[in-house]
Amino acid sequence: MKRFAVLFCAFLFCALSASAPALAQPAVGEGQRLFIQHCGLCHLKLQINMAAPFAPVLSKAIFENGRDAQIRTFIAEGTPNMPGFKYLFTEAQTAAIADYLKTVEAPAKPAPANR
Numbered sequence: 343m344k345r346f347a348v349l350f351c352a353f354l355f356c357a358l359s360a361s362a363p364a365l366a367q368p369a370v371g372e373g374q375r376l377f378i379q380h381c382g383l384c385h386l387k388l389q390i391n392m393a394a395p396f397a398p399v400l401s402k403a404i405f406e407n408g409r410d411a412q413i414r415t416f417i418a419e420g421t422p423n424m425p426g427f428k429y430l431f432t433e434a435q436t437a438a439i440a441d442y443l444k445t446v447e448a449p450a451k452p453a454p455a456n457r
């Protein structure tokens with residue numbers, strides 16, 4: 343019986359350690375990481391009591407009508423209200439952000455205000 347208990351514990355240990363990698367945090371894509379780190383300040387609603395982010399909410403919708411190249415240039419050059427990122431990111435990093443944004447569903451329209 344004692345031997346069985348020892349074997350059972352050994353089995354349990356192996357089974358648990360084999361499943362350990364599955365418990366590790368899911369990998370966050372490079373584009374998503376860069377977006378949260380460098381763009382979230384303006385483009386994400388960071389707090390629940392924040393009325394709206396400073397800048398427009400970005401999603402796959404901005405890529406409609408084949409604006410892919412335009413969007414990447416926009417991110418690189420910036421505007422008077424948004425910094426340009428051409429000296430910070432490589433083209434591959436900018437493309438990774440764009441690829442991530444293409445996976446973001448457009449936010450649902452807010453429900454009409456209740457008078």
Ligand code: HEC
Pocket residue numbers: 376377380381382383384385396397398400404413416417421422423424425427439
């Ligand atoms: C300092 C705030 C700020 C930061 C940081 C910022 N943005 Fe912006 N962004 C804006 C504002 C404001 C606009 C709206 C256009 C304008 O007023 O110039 C904008 C517009 C955009 C647009 C155009 C949306 C459209 O519908 O055409 C894209 C794309 C964009 N930002 C991507 C990014 C990405 C990617 C990053 C991070 C690498 C980023 N922004 C960081 C403020 C910011």
